Amino acid sequence: MRTGMLALALGLLSLRLLPALPSVGWLILLLILALACLRTRLWPLGCLVLGACWACWSAQQALDGRLAAQLDGRTLWLEGQVTGLPARTGQGVRFELEQPWSRRGELVLPQRLQLSWFDGPELRAGERWRLAVNLRRPHGLLNPHGPDREASLLARRIGATGTVKAGERVGEAAVSWRDGIRQRLLATDAHGREAVLAALVLGDGSGLARDDWNTLQATGTVHLLVISGQHIGLLAGLVYGLVAGMARLGLWPARMPWLPWACGLALTAALAYGWLAGFGVPVQRACLMLAVVLLWRLRFRHLGAATPLLIALLGVLLVEPLASLLPGFWLSFGAVAVLALCFSARLGAWRPWQAWTRAQWVIAVGLLPLLLALGLPVSLTAPLANLLAVPWLSLAVLPPALLGTALLPVPLGGEGLLWLAGFSLDGLFSVLGWVAVQHPPWVPEPLPLWAWLLVCLGALLVLLPAGVPLRLPGAMLLLALWAPREQVPHGQVQVWQLDVGQGLAVLLRTRQHSLLYDAGPAQGDSDLGESVVLPTLRKLGVRQLDLLLVSHAHADHAGGAGAIRRGLPVLRELGGEGTGGAICSSGERWQWDGVAFELWHWPQGPSSNERSCVLRVQAGGERLLLAGDMEAGAERAWLASNADTRIDWLQAPHHGSRSSSTEPFIQALAPRGVLISRGRHNSFGHPHAQVIERYGRHGVQVHDTALDGALGLRLGSQGGVVGERAGRRFWREGGGS
Structure with a gap:
């Protein structure tokens, strides 16, 4: 079974490498081949081709949902509903519009648009607007080893971008609880860190200052303010640990088995947090992975750590095959895979402080090949910064922030907790800012393929258990990071x-x-x-x-x-x-x-x-x-x-x-x-x-x-x-x- 799951996952992941999608005719032929292989000893090949066919079909649907070429650059009047949390920028507002339609019935429009409105008014999620929009097909700047905006837009199934020229509100929003919470958070005195609290509680990073983003990137702590696996896991871990601690102290009711209740309450808390954060793709991925891990803890620990990870990977890719186009997908699953490799099947037990410090350096080493492949900067201070920042966030920021948000209707109570969370955040950013100035991130040049493969092998060997006599050779292989690059010839x-x-x-x-x-x-x-x-x-x-x-x-x-x-x-x-x-x-x-x-x-x-x-x-x-x-x-x-x-x-x-x-x-x-x-x-x-x-x-x-x-x-x-x-x-x- 595990072999088939792995083959199916590889087929789904192959989408990222394709220069072009196969035609419908080829997809049908491949599907027939896959079904035929499933009845033979070549069934793993059938699973791989099935995964590739599903991914290609899903990607083609997304491409077909883009703005038609003849509408590219045209200004149209259309009507639709504002979704998500509109982001206020220095020049206006950026937001998404879903299910737009035009009174010119013959026009077929994408189901989701990303729009910018310079000097635009305040927008609320759920409002309906009639807008004059200059529409453009998804496009982005493309530079050597730089980010690919078109891939990101396609993965989010944005069919067009555009600039609003004029508009009028034609329908008020129903009660938008997320937008209401955001407005309350931004209006609260949180020691100048109101926008950071909104990012932490709601996953809305639109209000973060550029200096804050630069600090997080330089110290490898961006994940602290992007609600994903870490935040979901932290909250679930706190709830699980609370129940387990009460059971150990004899405070948990004996008639209620503590383990099922700990797992159930942890998952409930994670889903509630995900609901608060808007259930974006990273949050969906995190909740799915957590559900699998808790089920594994409750019933299937004999399966090892690889199977739950593989189930979560398949669950994400089957629901959204285009997720593999996003760097966050690879980094989040890569981090979990590295931790599973290093913390499972080890002889003896580590003390909590040993486990915590080792978690930081193994993630730094394990994610190094991925960061190089994705062209992302490498923060040399990330292990030390996270060693401080994660417990700081977990214990001094996240609990009062979530509790304060829940208690906002209570006079002074919620606002006091949010002020305390903001005070802690301000202290954290002061420390991270100093680290960022002293040690900016390393931006390595792209490696030749042979050198990158050596780095991958070296990282794997370094992560092996201490008793395996290959860690030193692995560390030597990491010297391939400084492999010679192609030089410009003299006279050119x-x-x-x-x-x-x-x-x-x-x-x-x-x-x-x-x-x-x-x-x-x-x-x-x-x-x-x-x-x-x-x-x-x-x-x-x-x-x-x-x-x-x-x-x-x-x-x-x-x-x-x-x-x-x-x-x-x-x-x-x-x-x-x-x-x-x-x-x-x-x-x-x-x-x-x-x-x-x-x-x-x-x-x-x-x-x-x-x-x-x-x-x-x-x-x-x-x-x-x-x-x-x-x-x-x-x-x-x-x-x-x-x-x-x-x-x-x-x-x-x-x-x-x-x-x-x-x-x-x-x-x-x-x-x-x-x-x-x-x-x-x-x-x-x-x-x-x-x-x-x-x-x-x-x-x-x-x-x-x-x-x-x-x-x-x-x-x-x-x-x-x-x-x-x-x-x-x-x-x-x-x-x-």
Whole structure:
């Protein structure tokens, strides 16, 4: 039986690796094959194929539920119900709308939308609204080793995103108890930690400040504020321990068997907490796992720890096969699997303090391969931080927070307990904040496959019991973390034009030097320099910048520069007027590792765009021109000041606007390809149709970050441009080049 369950689970998990989904015809053939195998000795293969068929069918249903291509970018009037807890952001409100419909009956809309309303009014769960929404198919920025938003949206079955232009409430909400509790929590004096309490009690992290998120990520304690297995387990453990303690002290009624009651009350408390938290997918997963563990404790301890874990894994995947697209799925099951491996079938008993300290380091070692595979930062302080934070949260924060929430109708009682919980939280965040500043997380470069496999084997050997004489060799295998990565050859440049939406950020790396041209956009509480550019640089192995070159002071080019300065050592900074660095000067030249760089600047330009600092790079006979936001006047000035105007690759001036990329400019440069950086459905209409037609007329190949993701080029190798979307995944739309 266990073999069949394992095969079925592997089939369900195979969905994550598929570049494309099989057609209906292939699915039928595979299903027939699976049913035939079930009657033979190949029945495990049949289980595996059955799992894959179910996962593919479910994924196809989710893809078919996306917004139709002909409605992408259109503004429609629709009506629907607000669900979940609307999140107030610095610029407005973000919320989900379910079962939307349009009075134009022929339109088929997705069943769930994720919408943003800039400067929108207060929304409550359960309200019905009639809204004018600019709808877009699920899409996200795609950068090297970065998160994949499209996978996340598909796993949550979000069929479209959109921006609300106008709206009116057409139906009041029924009593929304969760929203009401949130409002009470946010209005309570909790020592300035009201938003953190809302996250802890309701799973609503929308109000957390960016600094709080950064602190949690740096110390590996994000799980403390995301209601999942740990919170459910903590509450269930407290209830179970209370009943067991009363039974041991003789305080539990003798006529009531304590073990069934302890298991039943623990599960009841966990389900109540899950109900309070809205029963999202992580909470469902946690409650299912807890139910299996308690059943195992009550009746089936002879089955070992692996079987309950496998049952829980199958239960989650059969209900929602797309859960495997989420990093949290792998981390939560991985953590439980590591603990099961290290705490079961051991000879002798550990003292409680030994078990607790070992739990922290075994999770740190056991999850290391998963963190590397998922491209997540590794907190070196996580074991020590959790050693302190988990009991602090369990004993000093969670009980008064939950009890205070339950007692909110009681004057002073509930508010007093919540103030106490907030005071404890403030102390915890003070300690974690100090740790985060002293020891920021490690962002390793992606490992070669052989090195990653060695790390997996090393972690497994280190986690073996102490009597097994392989732990030291396992620790030696972990040195593969520092395996040599591919180096940029002398005389070449690795170029990455990052996908930063309506902005620009280009990384150039020679063998021993790094240069960043522009730093991405920032507006309000959205800083892509901090959230996109800086993490991508770290994952690409950039530990310092030899030069930060900001073309001009507009926010879509210079907005992220502050985050870059804070996050990485910058040896030198140049740019246009008002960018914070020294003003670049025409004619400045230098060489790095056999690669030539040259600056150009038009100080007489009538606008900031025209005064962009321009960079020309030459490597191995190939040339790249980074043109910033040059417009027609600057293009003429550049042509007049350069005798040799041939360029192989061109960063499209001003994102491909109609005021740039003039006919004489393109004709004189004669590039092989142009790299356009812009946001999908941007309000400026970039790139202009006339510009695209002009490039096409001159035989210039167009590469577009909005269609292809980040664009990679090895200048000097005589190769071509490769977009991140060239790596096919069934949930991604294909590139446009």
